[in-house]
Amino acid sequence: MSNWPAETKYIGQNTPRIDGAVKVTGKARYSSDxxxxxxxxxxxxxxxxxxxxxxxxxxxxxxxxxxxxxxxxxxxxxxxxxxxxxxxxxxxxxxxxxxxxxxxxxxxxxxxxxEFVVNETEARKENSAQVWEGSANAPANPRPRENGNVDTAFPECAAVIEGFYSTPVQIHNPMETxxxxxxxxxxxxxxxxxxxxxxxxxxxxxxxxxxxxxxxxxxxxxxxxxxxxxxxxxxxxxxxxxxxxxxxxxxxxxLTRFDQALAVGNRPSSFQKIKIGATADGRLHAFEAENYGTAGIGAGGDSGGGGGGADIPMPYIYQVPNTRVKQSAVAVNAGAARAFRAPGHPPASYGMESAMDDLAAKLGIDPLEFRLKNDPHPIRQREYKLGAEKFGWNQKYQKPGSSPGVVKTGIGCAGAAWPAGGGSRDTHGDAQINPDGSIEFRFGVQDIGTGTRTVIAVVAAELLGLKPEQITVRVGDTNFPPGPGSGGSTTCASVSPAVYDICQKALQQLQTQSGLADARGENWFAACKKLGVNPLVVHGQWQQGLSADHACGVQFAAVEVDTETGLVTVKKVLAVHDCGLIIDKLTLESQINGGVIMGMGYALYEERVMDDLSGVVLNPNFETYKLPGLADVPDIEVVLINMPERGVIGIGEPATVPTAGAIANAVFNAIGVRVGSLPITPAKILAALGKVPPAVAA
Amino acid sequence: MKAFQYATAHSADSARELVAGKGAYLAGGNDLLGLLKEYLISADLLVNIKSLPGLNKIEHGRKFWTIGSLVTVAQIEDDADIKKTFPGLHEAAAEVASQQIRNVATVGGNLAQHSRCWYFRHRDTVCLKKDGDLCYARNGENRYHSLFTGNTCISPVVSSLATIFASLEATAIVLRDGKETRMSMAELYQRAWENPLAHNSLSNGDLILRVEIPTARTRSAYLQASDKHAFDWALVSCAAAAEIVDGKLKSPRVALGSISPVPHQVEAANQFLDGKVLDEATATQAADLILKDAKPLEHNAYKVPLAHALIRRTLLKLKGEA
CATH class of the missing domain: 3.90.1170.50 (Aldehyde oxidase/xanthine dehydrogenase, a/b hammerhead)
Known part of the structure; x- marks a missing residue:
């Protein structure tokens, strides 16, 4: 379907950010500057x-x-x-x-x-203080969403597990508040x-x-x-x-970092009670889940990117013939949730992928094989196989808990799906081509740090036969032609087709005006010179057929767990991702690295802690709201599947979805018991291993 | 923070005079500025003491080494002689915060730092430590809190240096009322054991001048366990020091941090270890003795097995570095 060129000089190659120099020298003006x-x-x-x-x-x-x-x-x-x-x-x-x-x-x-309540489990109780006077904090009986018949399906299963998996409220903490x-x-x-x-x-x-x-x-x-x-x-x-x-x-x-922890959004918590069963040949057959979580006083404040609510997709990427899912959002006296990188997906992935490994263990099946049997998606099938080979899954896999010694090793994997990632038809842009051959693109989009300017320059350079550094790109101003918000992993797939459109039109006009048959490359400056004194201004728009949505992605993690101190060390994450046509490998890998690191923070460190008695957030700072540091970050290997035939797809969100599930499963594989709650802290590891004595009355 | 005046002192006595009333000593400032910015304390006058002569040196004696209170944590970490003579001190210094903080953090400031309890540090909770009515942590979020205390407050001492100094039986020399007073690490924190308002036994105007470390214990080791791999507080820290004579421990001392308002030391364990050959069983018995009276709360009971593991590992490390 895609009209992108088959042979490329810049698209899909490694182009350093065109604004890298101004960023590292401090010349780039951030909003806080x-x-x-x-x-x-x-x-x-x-x-x-x-x-x-x-x-x-x-x-x-x-x-x-x-x-x-x-x-x-x-x-x-x-x-x-x-x-x-x-x-x-x-x-x-x-x-x-x-x-x-x-x-x-x-x-x-x-x-x-x-009377107030900050704990979502307390808030569900009948006698709880009400966040909104006269209205229950959570629906008493959330309506189930059903497929097939779980009641008859569970008895037909050869193996059934029940698990409880919870994820904390994650606070939005971009480096710039x-x-x-x-x-x-x-x-x-x-x-x-x-x-x-x-x-x-x-x-x-x-x-x-x-x-x-x-x-x-x-x-x-x-x-x-x-x-x-x-x-x-x-x-x-x-x-x-x-x-x-x-x-x-x-x-x-x-805002200050303190402010940031309170009132400007977070990822809702989840408390997932999952029952799942499979037939003797390892096919998922029945799934029943109840989930609740809190989005604070409510969801969706400033949530232009969609989502922000407490519901999550269940049973996530797997197709189970018989399902029953009940979900509810619980109000508490805390700041409202907002969309947070792949809303709903990281908690869904952690819960479901944990349940998958717990069930695989009960069935005595290799969890990767179990996934290949139950996740029919052709792209993830391909990614799991490619990743397993690069990761050495078959050589490394051992049964859960069979790693010897005090420091145990384990591996795990998990998959992602991201339904968005496509382009917005409301993306407009201009290019001004000057008689001296200089060219300036103007887009009313913004670069949230992923390299939008570079993407525009790479696509333009490719299509015009120029070098990326010859392209001037201006974004981030509503005086420019309007573009979409950067949410849902859509910016790259929005601007790339619009740049394509502009370049096609520009070349046509240049060729007509200059009389040159091909205005690209070495003819560019000669063609532009023929414009005389008036620059050529071309308007373009997103066009169909150059972008798509629905990226997948799978990740593999290898960990070490010290069973005496509870410390988890992530040794390696292998991230296999697809996003259609790759525009710039460098910025793409950078985004995936960031997604993995953020997912790792979710798996091991991040958690908003609130005090029941005073109602305050106890960790509104990076001292106790813990984030991964360099010493925590593992070797991250990114494996990309380039699929030019699909057109451009965004990667921002899928990159962070499966990390926590993969790490949690690797921890389970290492120690043989499930830590059913994120973040997986030393305290929880030691508790899961049965090493923690009871509390003495205070 | 509230407005304050600033002065630079050129002698310990003038520093002490300046700080009398509502002044505070300023060295590295890591802790002080945080406290001021959150309005947890206020000071009318900050007295810069980095200018005091003679306090930024590490001096080697035959029986004692002396570390000035203005020596930075990075200086200790980078000192090759310290690494050889007191390996545990090197290890403790290397675990403090981040490189940037170690570069400016001083020995005196590390020892005198205030509680990190997140209720104490929160601008809008008035806990026991801030002269309020209750310890929120006791029935609240107490994952980082003490297993031992002599009062209702369960905020632990978090100075890594205090832990290793205690095991080395170091003495702090404190200028108090114009006179030099000698305090063991136990004495330096004793008041925090008794009184929730205190972080240590120092009174306003007291100034730590230096720390004396006896050289008798030729083996020392320090380990800490944290949630993260670097730049994170210890959940539990452990230090041990001893001599090894004919394969047997002589004058062993074990101290733990982050589980008590004082560096946690159990004399019975030290006595038990004295004269013993170090092995897994001995280390385990010592750990049992050290943790015998722990009073874990709802969220910090994991510190018991964690401390147990660290005691065993730290003790066995003494042997390993033969």
Whole structure:
């Protein structure tokens, strides 16, 4: 189907990022680097109560702090806060210290509610405090989704296991926190946002502030990562706008790491009770699951990327003829969830892939063989076989728990599916071709760090017969032709066909205007010269037939587990991935490396910890909200399957889906017992091994 | 943080005079600035003591080595003589935080650092340690907390250096009220055992000047277990030191960190080990003695088998480096 060239010079090769130099030299301006003329610092006062009615917010004393230029309330009148860290007010001033002092001078009157609940298991109980007054925290009887008949199917199974698998709330922690610099004057509003959706930020700001869309401009030259939570300007963006208007100056309001843990999104938890059975020949036959998780006070705040809810796909990538699945979201007094890199998939993969290995062990089947029998997808079949060979699965595999000694080794694998990853038809772009042969592409998309500029340059260079460094690419400005948000792994598959379209049109016009039969490559400059004094401006749009969706991917992990200290060391992750036509191998591998590292954090370290009694997040920092460091990261080997015939597909999300499941299974294979809960900490390993004594009454 | 004044001291006595009242000593600042930024403490005056003469040296004596309180953790880690003479001290220093932090963290600051309990460190919880009414951790999230304590607070000491110094029977020399006072590691933390408000036995104005380490114990070792492979706090740390004479332990000492408000030492275990040939069974018996009275809570009971493993490994490491 695909019209992409068969022979390529740049597409599918290794092109270093065209903006690599400005990034490593610090010249690239990230949203948090923006210093608009006369800018002020902005900061937010947050609720120190998990539940309270805020009856009054007095800003007078805050305004008197030297250097303070504006102070605004988050909401007018009395209002209710439902989680620790909910926004109450904000200030803007000439220094951070002035803002800090002002926050402490704000007088808040509140009727504190002592009934609140932050633990999702407690919140499901009948006598639990209610997060939303008069409404249960979770449905009493979630409606089951059924296929076939599980009640008759389970007795027909030769082996059945029941497992309980849980995953924690994962906090959004991109290296650059959420935030904006906003300048709001009578002429309009400009926001320099750390966002993965400049258009959605513009639309959100314009809608909330009742401005014409044409009066709002959003700029994101460079931003430090967005994983689903950065589609909107957020409460912090609205507050920055109000502060800017009041102060008549630009306000930079970037969140602190502490703020980041509270109110700007997270991946919901999951508590998956799974019963699964197979026939004697190893075919999955029956699956029954109940899952609940919490998305905080609710899901979907600023979730332009879709999802963010607590439901997960079950039984994930496997086809089981008889299934019954019940799921429910549980409200707790905590910040709302948002879309988070492959919403729903990493917890689904961890739960289901764990159950698969537990059942394989009961059947006495090699878990890889078990997958090949029950996952009919032709691409994953190919990936499992290729990966197994490169990984040495057959040579390394031993029965669970049979590794000798104190430090045990184990291997595991898991698969991914990502239904999105295709292009957005609403992707527009321009190219301006100058008589001197220079060419500039302008796209109203943003680079969330994955290399969008480089992708555009690679495709253009290939089609025009130029070098990537000869292509100037401008993105991240709503003044450019509109493009989609970077969510669902769609940016690469959105811009590449649009660049294709632009290049085709540009070549046609150049050839017509110059009289040259082929304007590419060595003829490029001669053709451009014939333009005379007027540049050629070409508009293009995403076209069908050049991109697709539905990437797969499988990963293999090898671990060592110290059975006395509980420490898990990931020795190797082999990641086999497909994403249709590969545009740039270097940026692709980089994205997969990042996905594996993030998946590893989910498997072993990351977890939001909340205190039942005070309702606060106890680990709003990287000291105790633990993330993988260099010393933790294993040898990651990326194996790519190039499928040009499918067209371009995104990779951002599938790359992180199977890692936790593969690592968890490798741990199970090493120690022979299941740690049914992420993150797999030393404490949980020692408990699973039966080494932990009972607690003595406090 | 609140505004403060800043002064540089050029003698220990003037530092002490400056800090009297509401001042605080500033050396590496890793702990102090964190506390100030979270408004957990306030100081009217920060007294820079990095300028104090003579406190940034490692001095070799026949019976004692002296480490100045301004010696950085990285200096200890990188010192080849320390690695040879006190291998456990080298190992403990190498495990502290990250390279950047070790570069500025001082011995005095490492010993005097405050609790890392996440309730204590949280800006909006008022726990016992902050003069509140209850220890939230005791019935709450206590995975990182103590197995032993002499009071209601279960925040443990986390100084890696205190753990290894205790096993080496090192002495801290503290300037108190103008006089030099000698304190064992047990004494340096005793007040935290008794009083939830205390992180150690130092009073405002007390200044650690140096640490003296006896050279008698020619073998030493340190191990810690963490959630992660680097730049992470110890869940449990363990240090051991001894001489080995005719294949037998002489004057052995074992100390553990992160399981008690003080470096955890059990004299009965040290006595049991004295004169013994080190083997797996001996190490196991010592570990049993050391952990006998542990009082695990809901989420920290894993520290019992973890500490047990570390005690055995650390002791056997003493033997391995013959």
């Amino acid at each position: 923006i210093q608009a003329a006369g800018w002020l610092y902005g900061m937010i006062l947050r609720s120190k109560w998990p539940a309270a009615k805020i009856t009054s917010v007095n800003l007078d004393k805050a305004r008197q702090i030297p250097g303070i230029k504006a102070a605004v309330r988050a909401r007018d009148g009395a209002f209710t806060v439902r989680f620790y860290g909910e926004e109450i007010a904000a200030v803007a001033g000439t220094s951070k210290q002035a803002c800090l002092d002002a926050l402490r001078a704000i007088e808040v009157q509140a009727e504190v509610r002592h 959420m935030g904006n610099t906003v300048s709001w004057t009578d002429d309009g509003l400009t926001a320099w946002s750390s966002t993965q959706g400049i258009s959605s930020v513009r639309d959100g700001l314009a809608g909330a502030l009742k401005l014409d869309h044409s009066k709002v401009r959003v700029v994101t030259e460079y931003m430090g990562g967005g994983f689903g939570a950065k589609f909107g300007a957020g409460v912090e963006g609205m507050l920055a706008a109000k502060l800017s208007k009041e102060a008549n100056a630009p306000v930079r309001l970037m």
